[in-house]
Amino acid sequence: xxxxxxxxxxxxxxxxxxxxxxxxxxxxxxxxxxxxxxxxxxxxxxxxxxxxxxxxxxxxxxxxxxxxxxxxxxxxxxxxxxxxxxxxxxxxxxxxxxxxxxxxxxxxxxx
Amino acid sequence: xxxxxxxxxxxxxxxxxxxxxxxxxxxxxxxxxxxxxxxxxxxxxxxxxxxxxxxxxxxxxxxxxxxxxxxxxxxxxxxxxxxxxxxxxxxxxxxxxxxxxxxxxxxxxxxxxxxxxxxxxxxxxxxxxxxxxxxxxxxxxxxxxxxxxxxxxxxxxxxxxxxxxxxxxxxxxxxxxxxxxxxxxxxxxxxxxxxxxxxxxxxxxxxxxxxxxxxxxxxxxxxxxxxxxxxxxxxxxxxxxxxxxxxxxxxxxxxxxxxxxxxxxxxxxxxxxxxxxxxxxxxxxxxxxxxxxxxxxxxxxxxxxxxxxxxxxxxxxxxxxxxxxxxxxxxxxxxxxxxxxxxxxxxxxxxxxxxxxxxxxxxxxxxxxxxxxxxxxxxxxxxxxxxxxxxxxxxxxxxxxxxxxxxxxxxxxxxxxxxxxxxxxx
Numbered sequence: 001x002x003x004x005x006x007x008x009x010x011x012x013x014x015x016x017x018x019x020x021x022x023x024x025x026x027x028x029x030x031x032x033x034x035x036x037x038x039x040x041x042x043x044x045x046x047x048x049x050x051x052x053x054x055x056x057x058x059x060x061x062x063x064x065x066x067x068x069x070x071x072x073x074x075x076x077x078x079x080x081x082x083x084x085x086x087x088x089x090x091x092x093x094x095x096x097x098x099x100x101x102x103x104x105x106x107x108x109x110x111x
Numbered sequence: 112x113x114x115x116x117x118x119x120x121x122x123x124x125x126x127x128x129x130x131x132x133x134x135x136x137x138x139x140x141x142x143x144x145x146x147x148x149x150x151x152x153x154x155x156x157x158x159x160x161x162x163x164x165x166x167x168x169x170x171x172x173x174x175x176x177x178x179x180x181x182x183x184x185x186x187x188x189x190x191x192x193x194x195x196x197x198x199x200x201x202x203x204x205x206x207x208x209x210x211x212x213x214x215x216x217x218x219x220x221x222x223x224x225x226x227x228x229x230x231x232x233x234x235x236x237x238x239x240x241x242x243x244x245x246x247x248x249x250x251x252x253x254x255x256x257x258x259x260x261x262x263x264x265x266x267x268x269x270x271x272x273x274x275x276x277x278x279x280x281x282x283x284x285x286x287x288x289x290x291x292x293x294x295x296x297x298x299x300x301x302x303x304x305x306x307x308x309x310x311x312x313x314x315x316x317x318x319x320x321x322x323x324x325x326x327x328x329x330x331x332x333x334x335x336x337x338x339x340x341x342x343x344x345x346x347x348x349x350x351x352x353x354x355x356x357x358x359x360x361x362x363x364x365x366x367x368x369x370x371x372x373x374x375x376x377x378x379x380x381x382x383x384x385x386x387x388x389x390x391x392x393x394x395x396x397x398x399x400x401x402x403x404x405x406x407x408x409x410x411x412x413x414x415x416x417x418x419x420x421x422x423x424x425x426x427x428x429x430x431x432x433x434x435x436x437x438x439x440x441x442x443x444x445x446x447x448x449x450x451x452x453x454x455x456x457x458x459x460x461x462x463x464x465x466x467x468x469x470x471x472x473x474x475x476x477x478x479x480x481x482x483x484x485x486x487x488x489x490x491x492x493x494x495x496x497x498x499x500x501x502x503x504x505x506x507x508x509x510x511x512x513x514x515x516x517x518x519x520x521x522x523x524x525x526x527x528x529x530x531x532x533x534x535x536x537x
Binding site: 016017018020021023024025027028031032043044045046075077 | 119154157159161162163164254256
């Protein structure tokens with residue numbers, strides 16, 4: 001099995017508390033299903049929407065990244081799959097996809 | 112629906128508890144801030160739980176998030192805002208801030224805060240409708256839309272009602288003092304009345320969604336339980352009120368079929384009754400019998416108990432039910448009580464006697480918009496072997512139906528007038 005990083009981007013904000021609960025339930029169900037099938041290395045974490053961006057220029061630390069909502073990284077997971085195609089296929093059912101968001105699937109480099 | 116029901120009731124309960132403790136700490140004049148912090152705590156919790164799953168003790172987790180957020184707000188805004196007057200000095204100094212918050216967020220303190228807020232929401236300066244709306248919104252985590260759904264009112268109307276009610280609450284300056292025994296007892300009837308209305312809105316209400324109505328009943332029971340557990344709240348009348356809620360709620364699951372459609376009284380599957388609730392109701396009813404007071408709630412609970420004791424519809428002790436309705440008419444007469452009494456008389460003495468009893472209801476015109484008034488006439492005419500007037504009454508009832516489930520039920524009864532009559536609806 002190989003490791004792949006899922007980077008969750010965008011998605012729509014919940015329309016109501018019930019909607020938020022329903023979305024949460026769908027995430028829990030989806031990740032639990034992946035875990036049951038042995039595809040989860042680390043279910044991951046959500047990220048705060050804002051932080052700091054540091055670049056190489058001396059003293060350059062700014063608030064950010066202030067990406068557009070659709071580009072904002074909201075969280076990550078590390079999954080196990082036999083190849084990139086399988087890793088991409090496993091995103092099926094990820095709730096973020098229903099809300100116009102995306103999952104970026106990146107193989108973790110191996111030596 | 113049942114799969115996420117526990118999460119929903121957890122969130123409703125914890126929302127009420129968070130609003131209560133934060134209102135206590137921030138003060139009634141900062142309700143907007145309270146709501147922001149509660150919402151923020153929920154959003155954060157759900158973001159994390161998406162990934163990590165629900166923790167074993169989600170309630171404690173939520174409360175910790177709320178406390179940390181409150182600490183941030185208090186530190187950030189203590190120069191710009193005033194908070195609860197009685198806590199101001201303790202919240203001002205870093206030395207006392209954290210210990211004070213720890214104490215305020217202890218489970219015992221929060222229980223009291225919920226009661227404080229409940230009593231504050233039932234301010235006689237507001238209409239009963241406003242009190243119930245405010246209880247739902249503040250203590251049961253109902254959004255404006257959900258309150259509107261429960262009352263079958265528009266979003267704008269409910270928002271206006273809640274804004275006014277919150278203004279009354281903010282202007283009162285501080286939360287109701289539940290330690291003053293005399294004031295507690297004086298306000299208790301208003302609180303009980305609001306909980307009774309809340310329960311009835313769930314049990315008989317117009318909301319087309321069964322799930323919405325069931326959650327109103329459950330919330331009323333939860334809040335009644337808090338009063339039953341309080342030394343000043345646990346009066347015989349309170350036990351009677353709780354008993355009537357338990358005993359009626361026990362029969363809720365049988366009132367609709369799988370599709371959510373209403374079932375006629377005789378068609379309800381009694382094996383679906385919740386016996387845990389019936390036991391709970393019986394215990395409360397027994398406790399309510401101490402002391403000389405006989406409230407309308409005692410009688411209503413007794414009626415529900417007689418129904419709950421009948422294993423089959425035909426086993427119902429109708430003489431007892433008629434006697435109890437007579438008693439209820441003496442304590443708290445109303446046309447709806449008269450109508451139910453007439454239906455019980457019909458069960459006992461036949462449809463003609465029932466029709467006569469309906470005929471004799473003095474203020475019958477107040478039932479003009481109540482769909483189960485013509486429906487009862489229809490049932491009794493049908494059982495008396497007169498399908499034509501029966502059908503006309505059911506058609507009237509269909510026109511008054513308050514939601515699609517009622518309409519489908521009444522249309523089905525109207526159609527039953529074409530065939531040979533067998534059963535009654537209630």
